[in-house]
Amino acid sequence: MRGVRLLAVIGLVLGGLVLSGRPAQAQYAQDSLAFDLEHVFDLEYAADPQISPSGDRVVYARTVMDKMDDRRASRLWAVNADGSGHRPITAPETNASQPRWSPSGDRVAYVASTEGDGAEVFVRWMDTGQTARITQLEESPSGLSWGPEGDRLAFSMFVPAEPEPFARMPSPPEGADWAERPDVIDQTYYRSDGGGYTERGHTQLFVVSASGGTPRQITTGPYDHGGAPTWTPDGETLLISANRHADRRLDPLNTEVYAVDVASGAVTALTTRQGPDGDVALSPDGSTIAYTGFDDREQGYQVTKLYVMDRDGTNARLLTEGFDRDVQNPTFTADGEHIVFRYVDEGSTKIGRVALDGGRRVVAEHVGGTSIGRPYTSGSFSLASNGRVAFTHATPQRPADVAVAQAGREAQVLTALNDDLFGQVDLGSVEQITYESSHDGRTIEGWIVTPPGFDASQEYPLVLEIHGGPFASYGPYFSAEVQLYAAAGYVVLYTNPRGSTSYGQDFGNAIHHDYPGHDYDDLMSGVDAVLERGYVDADRLYVTGGSGGGVLTSWIVGHTDRFRAAVAAKPVINWYSWALTADMYPYGVKYWFPGLPWNHEEHYMDRSPLSYVDNVTTPTMLLTGANDYRTPMSESEQFYQALKLREVETALVRVPGASHSIAARPSHLAAKAAHVLEWFRRHGGPTPEQ
Numbered sequence: 001m002r003g004v005r006l007l008a009v010i011g012l013v014l015g016g017l018v019l020s021g022r023p024a025q026a027q028y029a030q031d032s033l034a035f036d037l038e039h040v041f042d043l044e045y046a047a048d049p050q051i052s053p054s055g056d057r058v059v060y061a062r063t064v065m066d067k068m069d070d071r072r073a074s075r076l077w078a079v080n081a082d083g084s085g086h087r088p089i090t091a092p093e094t095n096a097s098q099p100r101w102s103p104s105g106d107r108v109a110y111v112a113s114t115e116g117d118g119a120e121v122f123v124r125w126m127d128t129g130q131t132a133r134i135t136q137l138e139e140s141p142s143g144l145s146w147g148p149e150g151d152r153l154a155f156s157m158f159v160p161a162e163p164e165p166f167a168r169m170p171s172p173p174e175g176a177d178w179a180e181r182p183d184v185i186d187q188t189y190y191r192s193d194g195g196g197y198t199e200r201g202h203t204q205l206f207v208v209s210a211s212g213g214t215p216r217q218i219t220t221g222p223y224d225h226g227g228a229p230t231w232t233p234d235g236e237t238l239l240i241s242a243n244r245h246a247d248r249r250l251d252p253l254n255t256e257v258y259a260v261d262v263a264s265g266a267v268t269a270l271t272t273r274q275g276p277d278g279d280v281a282l283s284p285d286g287s288t289i290a291y292t293g294f295d296d297r298e299q300g301y302q303v304t305k306l307y308v309m310d311r312d313g314t315n316a317r318l319l320t321e322g323f324d325r326d327v328q329n330p331t332f333t334a335d336g337e338h339i340v341f342r343y344v345d346e347g348s349t350k351i352g353r354v355a356l357d358g359g360r361r362v363v364a365e366h367v368g369g370t371s372i373g374r375p376y377t378s379g380s381f382s383l384a385s386n387g388r389v390a391f392t393h394a395t396p397q398r399p400a401d402v403a404v405a406q407a408g409r410e411a412q413v414l415t416a417l418n419d420d421l422f423g424q425v426d427l428g429s430v431e432q433i434t435y436e437s438s439h440d441g442r443t444i445e446g447w448i449v450t451p452p453g454f455d456a457s458q459e460y461p462l463v464l465e466i467h468g469g470p471f472a473s474y475g476p477y478f479s480a481e482v483q484l485y486a487a488a489g490y491v492v493l494y495t496n497p498r499g500s501t502s503y504g505q506d507f508g509n510a511i512h513h514d515y516p517g518h519d520y521d522d523l524m525s526g527v528d529a530v531l532e533r534g535y536v537d538a539d540r541l542y543v544t545g546g547s548g549g550g551v552l553t554s555w556i557v558g559h560t561d562r563f564r565a566a567v568a569a570k571p572v573i574n575w576y577s578w579a580l581t582a583d584m585y586p587y588g589v590k591y592w593f594p595g596l597p598w599n600h601e602e603h604y605m606d607r608s609p610l611s612y613v614d615n616v617t618t619p620t621m622l623l624t625g626a627n628d629y630r631t632p633m634s635e636s637e638q639f640y641q642a643l644k645l646r647e648v649e650t651a652l653v654r655v656p657g658a659s660h661s662i663a664a665r666p667s668h669l670a671a672k673a674a675h676v677l678e679w680f681r682r683h684g685g686p687t688p689e690q
Contacts, residue, residue, distance in 0.1 A: 014343075026204040033426045034452060034487040037670040041067045044417040045399035046392050048097065048372050048380055050089070052105045054578040055260055055384030056081050057126075059089065059099040059108050065666040070668070076110060076591070078126075081388065081404050083414045089124060096122075098142065100149045102210070109144050109153055109210070128358055134212035140582060143228035145676035147235050151210050154238055159217070169352050188602035192583050193630040194659040205238060207262060218265050223248075227278070229260070233286040236262055241278035241291070244269075249585050256293050256315070266529075276304075279329060283336040287311055290330040290339050290355075292320075300515070300592055301508035304632060306330055306341060308356065313479030319354060324504035325596050334385040342367065342381060344502040346445060347475035349379045352391055353407055360542055364405040368477050370396025372673065373663035374546070375447070375479035375494060376472060377502065396447075396476045397422065426452035428486030435529035436497070439521035445503075446495030446526050447476055453485045456533075461540035461685055464527055464563075465494045468547025468570075470515055473502045476685065481663075484673040489543070489686035494532050497522035513594055515607060523552065524560070539564070544681045547631060551609065554639060557613030557620050565683035567676045569623045570631045570660055573639040575604040583629040586621065592607045613642045619629045619649035621679045625658030640682065651679065 042065070049060040052673065059078045070453045076096045079086040089108070090096040090445045096112035108126060113119040115449040119140040135141065141155040166184040174299055177568050183197070183264045192195045203224040208215040218238065219225045229238040238260040244267070245254055257277045270289070271277040275296035294302045306327040309316035319339070320327055328342045333353075336587050336660035340353050340526075342365060349367035354360045367379035369392050379400065381391035386406075393413050395404035401418075407568045428449040437444055442512050450459065463485050467474045497519040499511035511517055530536055543563045545553045550571030556567050578596045589596060597604045605611050620643060622636035635654060643650040652673050655662055663669035681687055 008643060009416075011049060015188050019071045031324070033424055034248075035200065035425050035427055035483045036487060037674055039421065039425060040670045041065045041666050042421045043372055043666075045369055045372060046402045046415060047400065048099065049390040049392060049402045050101055050108075050382045051081070051384045051388060051390035051404070052101050053103065053385050054105055054107040055386040055388035055404075056406065057085075058390045058402055060099070060390075061099065062088075062417065067666070068667050070269065070667045072664070075109075079402060079414045081390075083412065086415065089129070090137070096142050096288065100144045103148060104150055107145065107150070107210070108661075111141055111144065113140075116610065117178050121155065121208065132212060132331045135215060143226065144208070144228050145231060147207075147231050148233050149235060152207050152235070154205060154207050154218075154231065155215075156205055156229070157215075158199075158201055158227050159204045160199055161409050163200050166584050186673050188586060189583070191629050193366070193628060194661060194664075195273070196627070196629075205240065205260060205367050212667045216262060218262060219267065220265060225260075229282050230282050238262060239280045239282060239289065240271075241276075241280055243314075250590070252587050252590075253296055255293075257289065270309070271316070272629055273301070275509045277307075279327075281330045281332055281339070282311075284326045284334060285336055288332075288336065289313075290332065292327050292330060298591055300512040301499070301505065303505040303508075304328065306339065308339075311407065314448050317409055319356070319358060320360075323360065324386070326501060329381070331383045333383065333387060340381070340383050340389065341458060342379065343477070344377045344473060347473050347502055348375060348501075349377045349498055350476065351381050351391060351405075361407060363389055363407050364391055364403070366393050366403075366411070366413050367391050368397060368475065369398065369400025370398050372478065372480050373669050374467065374481055375474045375477040376467065377477070394477050396478060397427055399478050400568065400594075402456060407673060420515070426487075427483055428452055428492070429454065433526075433529065434478060435492075435525055437518070437522045438525045438528075442498065442522070444495055444497060444505075444522045446493060446531060447474070447480050449486045450496070451489055451490040451491065454491075454535075455521075456535045458535060460489065460491045460536040461542060461680075462527065462530060462536045463490045463542070463680070464523060464543045465492055466523065466543070466545030466549030466552045467494065467500070467502070468545065468549045468595060470499045470511060470548035470551070471501050471508055472517070473500045475502075481676075482670060485677070488677050490680075491530065491536055491570065493526055495523060495526045513592075513603070516552055516609075517607075519552065520555060521560060527562075540684050542566070542683075542685065544569065544676050546662070550631070554609035554620070555612070557618040558609055558615045561617050565619045565621075565680050565685075567621045567623055567635070568639070570628055570662065571609070571622065571635060572627065572631050573608065573635045574606045576601065578631065578635060578636070579604070581632050581634060610638055610642060613639065613646065616646070616648050619677070619679075619683050621651045621653060623653040623655070623656045623662075623675060625660060625662050625668075627657060628662075629662045630660035 047061045061074040062077045063074045072081040076090040099110045121135040137528040139158045141157045143156040145154045164248040172178040205218040207216040223244045231241045243257045245256045253276045255271040255276045259268045277293040281290040306320040309528045325343045328337045349363040379392045391398035401415040403411045403413045431448045541563045546566040546569035553568040554571045579597045624636040640652040
């Protein structure tokens with residue numbers, strides 16, 4: 001009953017009396033086995049599974065919710081490919097990530113930190129368990145990559161730049177308590193969501209001895225060289241993707257593949273086209289480079305394709321002609337004749353394999369489970385020399401576990417990280433649905449989640465939950481937020497309306513310069529399709545969504561009054577103001593709109609929910625992180641104040657310390673769901689028994 005008690009208490013969070021006594025066909029789940037807010041802190045999931053070169057062992061990052069520090073914490077665990085020998089390899093007090101096997105498989109390098117210490121590179125000898133810290137850094141390293149002989153490691157790291165004083169200031173007298181000096185900003189990108197106001201400097205490549213020593217900086221200059229570099233077999237060159245163009249700040253997608261000489265730091269461009277070139281992989285013999293990208297047409301959504309070229313950048317050719325899905329993380333097989341990659345197909349993440357002659361096949365399905373707040377597609381994999389793949393395996397009832405698979409063989413799940421929790425907790429059932437849009441008959445896919453103990457002869461309230469992006473996709477995956485809504489007694493519908501990825505370029509690009517648009521019709525048609533099933537109360541419909549889903553929630557209440565209440569999380573309300581305040585403004589203006597806002601004011605405002613606020617009668621809550629720079633708090637405040645001026649019932653929830661990724665901290669994930677449920681309860685939703 002702990003979840004029922006907690007939800008009842010949270011009813012007081014927004015102030016005022018907790019409403020009670022409303023007759024309802026479906027109440028908050030009263031069974032003590034229902035998934036509740038406190039269970040959020042019990043969740044675990046696997047991430048970044050790295051299989052040994054021989055394919056007999058997997059090291060992965062086991063992520064848990066630290067209830068005392070209210071953070072996600074990651075420890076490294078190892079498991080044999082047959083499921084045996086599952087054990088930790090880093091200490092409980094160490095936060096560790098990015099495990100990478102040495103070429104011979106005798107060691108694992110990783111990045112780790114302990115409380116009070118910054119992140120460093122460590123190496124563990126897998127036969128003895130001996131561990132050595134091999135760096136002493138001032139910034140956090142990322143993108144670890146072993147040299148071909150196992151004697152060196154490359155990584156990327158931010159290098160601060162010494163700021164020059166902008167104005168001459170008098171010096172304070174000794175012992176004086178003067179105010180801090182003003183900050184002068186002249187960078188295009190001067191703040192980032194989740195990172196705050198950025199420090200001056202750039203990300204550079206480094207190489208360090210695998211036995212420890214002083215890292216040597218390889219790249220220099222006013223460019224960012226992030227990501228994981230790829231070594232050539234001779235150990236003389238690193239292949240990277242970067243944007244080193246003069247107009248890189250206002251042309252953010254125009255990356256190239258570069259070869260960096262390890263000895264001299266000389267950088268040579270291997271690609272030149274307009275558009276992104278990244279995800280670099282190299283064949284074992286060093287003759288062929290694989291990379292992903294597209295010819296940039298400045299559209300909102302463009303499918304990322306797989307290319308190969310010779311080591312010197314010549315003879316580039318498209319390898320996935322006719323494959324209308326985004327290709328990610330290409331990796332050559334040991335024979336160099338195939339490339340294994342990740343892709344998302346109709347909301348489901350898969351691992352595929354393509355031959356250099358273009359033939360394709362599926363290696364593994366049910367990949368994902370690392371996005372536990374909402375049911376976004378996700379997941380990762382690694383490849384061994386024997387062709388075995390380790391990947392994050394997910395289902396609608398479980399976050400990510402570790403699994404292994406080989407082409408033509410059934411996958412084997414090696415871990416069961418949440419069986420102790422879900423062995424005693426009832427979850428809502430997830431069912432796939434397809435229906436036709438009222439706009440043009442286009443087929444739309446979605447998923448219905450029904451409450452535990454669901455009875456189709458009863459009527460339940462419905463929550464329409466809308467994904468963000470907008471170029472992203474939901475899938476048949478575990479979602480803490482959705483399961484909390486189901487446990488509270490709601491049927492939940494989430495869908496992939498037009499604009500969603502994983503259905504091809506035409507489907508995703510259907511909202512280019514037209515968002516929000518007919519994706520609204522797709523969503524309303526989904527609600528109608530569920531209503532036709534007869535178990536939803538048409539008088540108790542609710543809607544919520546975050547980011548792009550918050551945009552659509554705000555748009556919906558300005559275009560229909562069929563919903564009893566709405567919660568728009570981290571929305572854009574005014575595209576004109578968003579374009580001039582968001583951290584990604586050069587990208588947004590270039591790819592989502594026909595031009596600059598002052599030259600296209602009518603277009604920006606026609607697509608803004610604020611323009612339709614006069615139509616809103618639905619009680620609407622706004623919920624945004626106080627440190628959100630992707631969809632700044634000022635967006636929510638505009639809608640809140642507009643609704644107040646119109647005397648429409650509203651509330652503004654500011655989540656202290658939260659960025660756009662509200663659910664990054666476990667308590668924030670729980671708080672978001674709790675406030676959504678309470679707002680809906682105050683407007684006719686299910687009421688918990690006291």
